[in-house]
Amino acid sequence: xxxxxxxxxxxxxxxxxxxxxxxxxxxxxxxxxxxxxxxxxxxxxxxxxxxxxxxxxxxxxxxxxxxxxxxxxxxxxxxxxxxxxxxxxxxxxxxxxxxxxxxxxxxxxxxxxxxxxxxxxxxxxxxxxxxxxxxxxxxxxxxxxxxxxxxxxxxxxxxxxxxxxxxxxxxxxxxxxxxxxxxxxxxxxxxxxxxxxxxxxxxxxxxxxxxxxxxxxxxxxxxxxxxxxxxxxxxxxxxxxxxxxxxxxxxxxxxxxxxxxxxxxxxxxxxxxxxxxxxxxxxxxxxxxxxxxxxxxxxxxxxxxxxxxxxxxxxxxxxxxxxxxxxxxxxxxxxxxxxxxxxxxxxxxxxxxxxxxxxx
Amino acid sequence: xxxxxxxxxxxxxxxxxxxxxxxxxxxxxxxxxxxxxxxxxxxxxxxxxxxxxxxxxxxxxxxxxxxxxxxxxxxxxxxxxxxxxxxxxxxxxxxxxxxxxxxxxxxxxxxxxxxxxxxxxxxxxxxxxxxxxxxxxxxxxxxxxxxxxxxxxxxxxxxxxxxxxxxxxxxxxxxxxxxxxxxxxxxxxxxxxxxxxxxxxxxxxxxxxxxxxxxxxxxxxxxxxxxxxxxxxxxxxxxxxxxxxxxxxxxxxxxxxxxxxxxxxxxxxxxxxxxxxxxxxxxxxxxxxxxxxxxxxxxxxxxxxxxxxxxxxxxxxxxxxxxxxxxxxxxxxxxxxxxxxxxxxxxxxxxxxxxxxxxx
Numbered sequence: 001x002x003x004x005x006x007x008x009x010x011x012x013x014x015x016x017x018x019x020x021x022x023x024x025x026x027x028x029x030x031x032x033x034x035x036x037x038x039x040x041x042x043x044x045x046x047x048x049x050x051x052x053x054x055x056x057x058x059x060x061x062x063x064x065x066x067x068x069x070x071x072x073x074x075x076x077x078x079x080x081x082x083x084x085x086x087x088x089x090x091x092x093x094x095x096x097x098x099x100x101x102x103x104x105x106x107x108x109x110x111x112x113x114x115x116x117x118x119x120x121x122x123x124x125x126x127x128x129x130x131x132x133x134x135x136x137x138x139x140x141x142x143x144x145x146x147x148x149x150x151x152x153x154x155x156x157x158x159x160x161x162x163x164x165x166x167x168x169x170x171x172x173x174x175x176x177x178x179x180x181x182x183x184x185x186x187x188x189x190x191x192x193x194x195x196x197x198x199x200x201x202x203x204x205x206x207x208x209x210x211x212x213x214x215x216x217x218x219x220x221x222x223x224x225x226x227x228x229x230x231x232x233x234x235x236x237x238x239x240x241x242x243x244x245x246x247x248x249x250x251x252x253x254x255x256x257x258x259x260x261x262x263x264x265x266x267x268x269x270x271x272x273x274x275x276x277x278x279x280x281x282x283x284x285x286x287x288x289x290x291x292x293x294x295x296x297x298x299x300x301x302x303x304x305x306x307x308x309x310x311x312x313x314x315x316x317x318x319x320x321x322x323x324x325x326x327x328x329x330x331x332x333x334x335x336x337x338x339x340x341x342x343x344x345x346x347x348x349x350x351x352x353x354x355x356x357x358x359x360x
Numbered sequence: 361x362x363x364x365x366x367x368x369x370x371x372x373x374x375x376x377x378x379x380x381x382x383x384x385x386x387x388x389x390x391x392x393x394x395x396x397x398x399x400x401x402x403x404x405x406x407x408x409x410x411x412x413x414x415x416x417x418x419x420x421x422x423x424x425x426x427x428x429x430x431x432x433x434x435x436x437x438x439x440x441x442x443x444x445x446x447x448x449x450x451x452x453x454x455x456x457x458x459x460x461x462x463x464x465x466x467x468x469x470x471x472x473x474x475x476x477x478x479x480x481x482x483x484x485x486x487x488x489x490x491x492x493x494x495x496x497x498x499x500x501x502x503x504x505x506x507x508x509x510x511x512x513x514x515x516x517x518x519x520x521x522x523x524x525x526x527x528x529x530x531x532x533x534x535x536x537x538x539x540x541x542x543x544x545x546x547x548x549x550x551x552x553x554x555x556x557x558x559x560x561x562x563x564x565x566x567x568x569x570x571x572x573x574x575x576x577x578x579x580x581x582x583x584x585x586x587x588x589x590x591x592x593x594x595x596x597x598x599x600x601x602x603x604x605x606x607x608x609x610x611x612x613x614x615x616x617x618x619x620x621x622x623x624x625x626x627x628x629x630x631x632x633x634x635x636x637x638x639x640x641x642x643x644x645x646x647x648x649x650x651x652x653x654x655x656x657x658x659x660x661x662x663x664x665x666x667x668x669x670x671x672x673x674x675x676x677x678x679x680x681x682x683x684x685x686x687x688x689x690x691x692x693x694x695x696x697x698x699x700x701x702x703x704x705x706x707x708x709x710x711x712x713x714x715x716x717x718x719x720x
Contacts, residue, residue, distance in 0.1 A: 022662040185668075188652065188660065190550060190574040196653065196661040204662050212652055212667040214550040216575040216608025220673035223610065248576025250583065251611050258614050292548065292572055293556065295655045300548065301556040302382040302564050307572040308545075313580035 001131070002205070003164045005045060005054055007124050011064050013057045017044045018160055022201040033062040033081050040088040040095075043192065047161020048235040048271055049130050052094030055085045056102045056123035063106075063119040074112045078103070078119075090283040091244055091312045092235040093273040098126050130163035133268040133326035134170045141171030141231070141266050141324040145180045149228025152185040152218055155246035156198035157233025157266065167233045167266040169202060171324060176208050184210040185227060187218055189246060191291040191309065215248050222259040230256045234267040234323075241317030241334025242279025247310055253319035262321040269325050269342050279314035287311045361491070362565070363524045365405060365414055367484050371424050373417045377404045378520055382561040393422040393441050400448040400455075403552065407521020408595040408631055409490050412454030415445045416462045416483035423466075423479040434472045438463070438479075450643040451604055451672045452595040453633040458486050490523035493628045493686035494530045501531030501591070501626050501684040505540045509588025512545040512578055515606035516558035517593025517626065527593045527626040529562060531684060536568050544570040545587060547578055549606060551651040551669065575608050582619040590616045594627040594683075601677030601694025602639025607670055613679035622681040629685050629702050639674035647671045 005015040008029070013036060017026040028044070030036065036058030039045050045054045062081030066074070082099050089095060105122040109115035145151060151172060155161075158169030166173065175181040184203055189195035196212055203210040213221065221227050230252050236244040243249070243265050256263040276282060289307035294300055301307070323330040323338065330337035365375040368389070373396060377386040388404070390396065396418030399405050405414045422441030426434070442459050449455060465482040469475035505511060511532060515521075518529030526533060535541040544563055549555035556572055563570040573581065581587050590612050596604040603609070603625050616623040636642060649667035654660055661667070683690040683698065690697035 023659070187576075188550070190548070190576065193660050196665070200661045200665045204665070210666070212649075212661055212665055214575070214607065214652055214669075216547075216550065216611055217668065217670055217673070219611035219614065220607065220670060221668075223673075247574065247580065251576055251579035251615055254579065254615055254618050255611055258618075289572075292574055296658050296660070298656050298658065299383070300553050300656070301560045301572055305556070305560045305564070305572055306570070308577065308581075309574075310577055310580060313577070313583075 001164050002159045004050060004160050005057065005127070007057055007060070007120070007127070013061060015039060015045050015054065016160070018046060018198060019044050021197050031061055032065070033058040033085065036061065037084050037088050040085070046194070047156065048092035048094045048233065049162040049167065049268055050160070051089060051092055052098035052270060053127045053130055053163050055095050056098040056126045058085050059099060059102050060120045060123040063116050068112045071110065071112055071115065074115065089285060091285045094270050097270045101126065127163045130268060131165055134162050134165035134167060136326040137167060137266055137268060137324055138165065138170035138174035140326070140329055141264065142174035142178055142180060144229070144262070144264060144322065144324070144329065145171070145175040146228045147180045148182050149180065150183045150185055150226055151175070151181060152187070152221070152227045152230045152252070153199065154187045154195065154232045154249055154252055155189045156194040156202070158199060158202045160198050160202060161233060167268065168231045169199065171231055171266050172208065173206065176206070181208070184208060185218070185221060186210050186212050187215045187248065188212055189248065190215055194246070218252055219255040222255050222261050227261050229262045229264060231264040231266055234265050234271050235312055236276070236282050237265070237267060237272045237323060237338065238276045238279050238282060239274045239335060239338060240278055241320055241323065241332065241338060242282070243315045243317070243320060244279060244282045244284065244312045245315065247313050250313040250315045253315040257319050263319055264322050264324055265320055266324040269327060272325070272338055272342055274339065274342060279316060282314060284314070285311040361524050362519045364410060364520050365417065365487070367417055367420070367480070367487070373421060375399060375405050375414065376520070378406060378558060379404050381557050391421055392425070393418040393445065396421065397444050397448050400445070406554070407516065408452035408454045408593065409522040409527065409628055410520070411449060411452055412458035412630060413487045413490055413523050415455050416458040416486045418445050419459060419462050420480045420483040423476050428472045431470065431472055431475065434475065449645060451645045454630050457630045461486060487523045490628060491525055494522050494525035494527060496686040497527060497626055497628060497684055498525065498530035498534035500686070500689055501624065502534035502538055502540060504589070504622070504624060504682065504684070504689065505531070505535040506588045507540045508542050509540070510543045510545060510586055511541060512547070512581070512587045512590045512612070513559065514547045514555065514592045514609055514612055515549045516554040516562070518559060518562045520558045520562060521593060527628065528591045529559065531591055531626050532568065533566065536566070541568070544568060545578070545581060546570050546572050547575045547608065548572055549608065550575055551655070554606070578612055579615040582615050582621050587621050589622045589624060591624040591626055594625050594631050595672055596636070596642050597625070597627060597632045597683060597698065598636045598639050598642060599634045599695060599698060600638055601680055601683065601692065601698060602642070603675045603677070603680060604639060604642045604644065604672050605675065607673050610673040610675045613675040617679050623679055624682050624684055625680055626684040629687060632685070632698055632702055634699065634702060639676060642674060644674070645671040
């Protein structure tokens with residue numbers, strides 16, 4: 001199991017700087033939450049589930065820092081750290097979800113030493129649960145992959161985007177082990193090339209055959225009948241099933257629909273935001289234009305070129321064939337099915353809180 | 361008027377090396393047709409109409425080369441040069457069209473001196489007619505642009521793709537002069553970035569406001585209602601109206617249809633191939649994978665990554681709102697309307713052959 005982030009017993013966090021892949025494997029160790037916030041902002045760690053885990057670890061680092069004075073002063077510092085971590089990126093709901101969960105865990109703590117212990121344990125639990133959730137999600141999803149299929153994926157929803165197994169790539173890993181998967185088509189995913197840099201790196205590591213394409217070639221492959229299914233991750237799923245994910249996801253969904261190819265979204269229930277009814281209400285991060293007008297530091301456009309750079313788009317639920325979670329596969333109508341998989345999650349979380357082990 | 365290629369009176373061809381844009385304006389002069397063939401193959405000159413013109417000039421250089429011995433030996437050498445030029449790229453029909461036209465012009469010539477004169481004149485005429493055709497096409501097309509619209513274009517169908525005015529960008533130039541155009545959205549057009557490098561360069565030169573986007577962002581702009589029309593060029597149009605154009609065109613057409621945005625194709629009639637019934641019969645060039653796995657010489661993917669790199673895709677006629685030619689706007693059903701605009705071309709060519717000047 002490859003872990004892109006780890007809690008170290010001496011109270012530090014170690015993470016892989018994903019901006020340096022595939023050329024270099026650079027690991028960063030830190031005991032300061034601002035370094036975690038900066039890593040999230042600069043996409044050194046990225047992927048909705050992973051930034052939730054990283055934020056929880058960042059909050060744990062914030063909890064360990066500073067004097068062991070009164071619990072109220074400690075809570076004040078923790079709240080400010082949570083605010084900073086929350087502000088790093090707006091679209092992925094897992095960030096908020098993980099911070100809320102960690103803060104809730106220490107809401108009743110009486111003294112700082114106890115609160116610190118709880119906070120670190122909760123962050124580690126969020127990480128472990130994400131890995132187990134991905135593995136279950138992988139099993140649920142693999143059953144949907146037609147035997148012998150070539151499957152297209154976009155961006156990176158793999159080990160590098162999660163606690164360690166992957167959502168969309170987790171499904172493809174499971175399908176590969178089951179002998180169902182023939183090959184992965186991976187879009188390069190401009191502007192930051194998470195497909196070319198990260199998905200290709202992961203698939204090569206695992207020996208899963210893959211072919212890279214430019215993002216705009218996916219449509220013609222579908223029209224030529226080469227793609228058996230499309231599977232992507234998600235940064236936030238609204239209650240009605242609209243999906244915010246990496247820019248370029250919406251076109252893939254439309255093209256899949258047009259060509260009779262199933263379009264699947266794989267995401268843990270921490271990505272489902274029942275408080276947001278529609279995709280139109282999801283905040284979409286607009287990143288700096290120079291990500292578009294340059295590539296790996298080299299200019300690709302004339303000096304002074306203006307660029308728009310929305311990092312995500314919203315795929316309306318009508319284009320989504322199914323949403324695969326660790327608690328099962330949600331099908332339309334999504335209002336009911338998403339509530340059901342989330343309900344299963346709550347039931348499960350409750351059970352775990354009472355000492356049961358679950359099926360993971 | 362900006363000319364990306366020129367016939368020089370001393371019997372040479374001068375062209376802009378487009379692979380060096382936007383960073384450098386490097387002009388190449390040659391008196392050898394192999395340098396022209398190489399320039400087409402390596403995309404130093406590119407764009408369907410321009411490679412037709414370049415091929416005709418290349419053939420003229422081949423005609424000027426070698427001894428002034430017998431006409432039969434000369435024809436033999438010319439035929440071999442035509443074969444080499446024709447083999448450089450398979451998709452754009454303008455290449456074949458221009459070579460056939462030039463060869464037809466010298467079919468009756470009696471001696472080498474006369475044949476050389478005719479060949480050079482015909483190549484220059486192909487170039488001049490392309491510019492005039494683009495200007496007429498621009499006027500026809502501008503009328504279709506909704507006033508105040510933001511218009512999306514893909515790849516480069518501008519001065520740099522033609523004899524000097526542009527097809528899709530020619531329409532946008534005309535619309536801009538008429539005050540109809542608010543702004544151009546230009547896709548960067550991976551893998552070779554003709555949008556970021558060439559379209560941005562042309563628009564900046566002319567002071568037409570533009571915003572660059574990654575190819576995969578076009579869909580969400582359409583969904584957000586930001587795009588009033590999409591207009592692209594073409595490399596070959598089949599008799600039924602299917603359009604081969606730069607990879608990524610088909611997704612834009614599908615997304616335009618899905619969002620109620622008109623999708624226009626602008627191309628001179630030399631791009632219409634009445635001998636090819638359906639888009640499925642158009643040969644699609646597959647280029648080297650390293651265009652995908654690297655960018656401007658720097659690797660973007662892990663070493664050994666495999667990539668597929670179809671240079672073009674086919675947009676079925678059902679997604680095409682209209683095809684704009686120098687002889688008017690063809691609407692569905694295209695069998696009839698394309699034949700009509702081509703018929704107008706033949707009538708026109710006949711008229712010109714008899715010394716009339718036409719309306720250009």
